[in-house]
Amino acid sequence: MSAPGENLKINGERLWESLMEMAKIGPGISGGNNRQTLTDDDAKGRSLFESWCKAAGCTMGLDQMGNMFARREGSDSEALPVYVGSHLDTQPTGGKYDGILGVLGGLEIIRSLNDLSIKTKHPIVVANFTNEEGTRYAPPMLSSGVFVGIHEQEWAYDRIDADGKKFGDELKRIGWRGDEETGARKMHAFFELHIEQGPILESENKDIGVVTHGQGLSWIQVTILGTDSHTGSTPMPMRKNAGLGMARVLELVETIALSHKPHAVGAVGHIDIYPNSRNVIPGKAVFTIDFRSPDIAVIADMEKSLSEGAQEICKHMGLDVHLEKVGGFDPVTFDEGCVSSVRAASERLGYSHMDLISGAGHDACWINRVAPTAMIMCPCVGGLSHNEAEEITMDWASSGANVLFHAVLETAEIVD
Numbered sequence: 164m165s166a167p168g169e170n171l172k173i174n175g176e177r178l179w180e181s182l183m184e185m186a187k188i189g190p191g192i193s194g195g196n197n198r199q200t201l202t203d204d205d206a207k208g209r210s211l212f213e214s215w216c217k218a219a220g221c222t223m224g225l226d227q228m229g230n231m232f233a234r235r236e237g238s239d240s241e242a243l244p245v246y247v248g249s250h251l252d253t254q255p256t257g258g259k260y261d262g263i264l265g266v267l268g269g270l271e272i273i274r275s276l277n278d279l280s281i282k283t284k285h286p287i288v289v290a291n292f293t294n295e296e297g298t299r300y301a302p303p304m305l306s307s308g309v310f311v312g313i314h315e316q317e318w319a320y321d322r323i324d325a326d327g328k329k330f331g332d333e334l335k336r337i338g339w340r341g342d343e344e345t346g347a348r349k350m351h352a353f354f355e356l357h358i359e360q361g362p363i364l365e366s367e368n369k370d371i372g373v374v375t376h377g378q379g380l381s382w383i384q385v386t387i388l389g390t391d392s393h394t395g396s397t398p399m400p401m402r403k404n405a406g407l408g409m410a411r412v413l414e415l416v417e418t419i420a421l422s423h424k425p426h427a428v429g430a431v432g433h434i435d436i437y438p439n440s441r442n443v444i445p446g447k448a449v450f451t452i453d454f455r456s457p458d459i460a461v462i463a464d465m466e467k468s469l470s471e472g473a474q475e476i477c478k479h480m481g482l483d484v485h486l487e488k489v490g491g492f493d494p495v496t497f498d499e500g501c502v503s504s505v506r507a508a509s510e511r512l513g514y515s516h517m518d519l520i521s522g523a524g525h526d527a528c529w530i531n532r533v534a535p536t537a538m539i540m541c542p543c544v545g546g547l548s549h550n551e552a553e554e555i556t557m558d559w560a561s562s563g564a565n566v567l568f569h570a571v572l573e574t575a576e577i578v579d
């Protein structure tokens with residue numbers, strides 16, 4: 164496959180303008196975004212993306228999980244398309260770039276191909292996958308998971324949010340539930356551009372992360388049951404304090420993760436305490452543990468240590484404990500051919516680059532099961548993400564999109 168010339172570049176200014184335009188939809192409270200999946204703001208962001216894709220001459224597809232697909236025709240309409248994309252949904256205190264850079268970076272490729280009147284053999288499709296974040300509806304990457312057959316669609320439709328609203332009902336309510344069978348689309352290859360969401364590229368002063376692997380994830384929801392009682396008149400030895408039990412399990416999570424230094428990580432980001440009243444000893448605590456590691460055996464060991472340790476803590480305190488696995492995926496090795504295209508593109512364009520294991524999960528981690536897949540990462544300031552202060556530079560966005568452009572062109576094959 165002929166490689167594109169090193170002078171072929173996207174329009175970095177236009178990409179940046181689109182990022183800033185999209186960021187106006189579902190604004191956060193301190194400069195970031197709160198455009199959670201299946202909210203009215205998500206619907207507005209989808210409509211804006213669709214209008215841009217139509218203006219760029221794409222035909223639109225929408226499947227039964229609300230996954231969006233914008234297609235630019237190739238010279239061979241029978242050839243499997245090259246897909247690019249990511250997600251437009253954000254965390255409640257999310258940044259302007261997590262996911263969005265990958266979707267709008269894909270759109271910028273289409274816009275640049277139009278500007279340059281370049282034809283490719285394979286069609287090119289830009290995808291927006293529903294509910295990558297998993298914050299409103301667990302697990303993360305829910306819709307790309309249904310797309311590759313990991314999750315049943317009906318199970319996904321029945322996921323409920325903190326207000327008891329079902330995924331399937333909310334998808335219908337915002338008007339973005341399509342007719343296409345989820346997962347019917349076949350891909351020649353898939354590339355996802357994403358911010359690193361960690362500090363490595365910036366501290367190593369590298370423009371591009373050539374993502375060879377993605378670490379695995381395990382989300383375990385823990386429910387600890389004790390007895391609600393008066394914080395003043397209940398003698399200490401009589402208390403069944405679910406909140407204290409939770410605190411001891413949180414400490415255990417930290418110990419378990421650190422016992423697998425340097426790569427394993429563990430934390431708890433979601434906590435509900437009941438009845439959450441200042442003068443009631445909590446009789447119930449529900450929280451989600453997020454364990455990750457590049458090594459599947461380490462993930463299994465962390466899950467086992469947690470289960471044994473939590474039972475021990477709760478038994479000692481007279482509490483009941485229930486564990487439920489609510490999300491997870493194995494460590495991922497991306498396609499060597501696609502990874503080499505990313506590395507070769509970085510070299511051709513003269514960008515500093517390094518191989519990287521993705522710390523975060525991405526739709527690419529699932530799509531890798533059904534098509535040759537690779538990821539391209541750009542640095543982010545201070546490695547900060549899942550925080551409204553998430554920031555990147557226009558240069559980093561452009562470099563990442565240029566590498567995406569070249570990798571896609573090489574794979575989709577330019578026709579003269």
Ligand code: HGY
Nearest residue numbers: 295296297303523524
């Ligand atoms: O949790 C993750 O790694 C991703 O941001 N959903």
Ligand code: MN
Nearest residue numbers: 261262295525
């Ligand atoms: Mn993301």
Ligand code: MN
Nearest residue numbers: 254261296549
């Ligand atoms: Mn994210």
